[in-house]
Amino acid sequence: MDPSIQLLEIAPGLRDSVSKAGFTIDSILSAGPTEVASALGIESYVAKIIFDAAKKFVEEHALLGDPTTAPTVPTATSEAILRNYLLSSGGTI
Numbered sequence: 001m002d003p004s005i006q007l008l009e010i011a012p013g014l015r016d017s018v019s020k021a022g023f024t025i026d027s028i029l030s031a032g033p034t035e036v037a038s039a040l041g042i043e044s045y046v047a048k049i050i051f052d053a054a055k056k057f058v059e060e061h062a063l064l065g066d067p068t069t070a071p072t073v074p075t076a077t078s079e080a081i082l083r084n085y086l087l088s089s090g091g092t093i
Helices: 003-007 012-020 023-040 044-063 076-088
Strands: none
Touching: 003 012, 012 023, 012 044, 023 044
């Protein structure tokens, strides 16, 4: 069970269903709303809410520098953020 599921901004009952189905944040994002809806037996719009909450969670935690959810390979965006930070703090690249 992925404890991060409990941090998603969705109804508690949905969090429990997602967790019991064995989903993780990553597997929700990999599967997409259609597959989540099928696996949970829910309407696609509800699965989209779950998918969007997982996406928001990852985006917020990546920006905060949480090493458990941040990408391990630097992306163009993370490199640009780091470059801007270094330049604004008087550092060099």
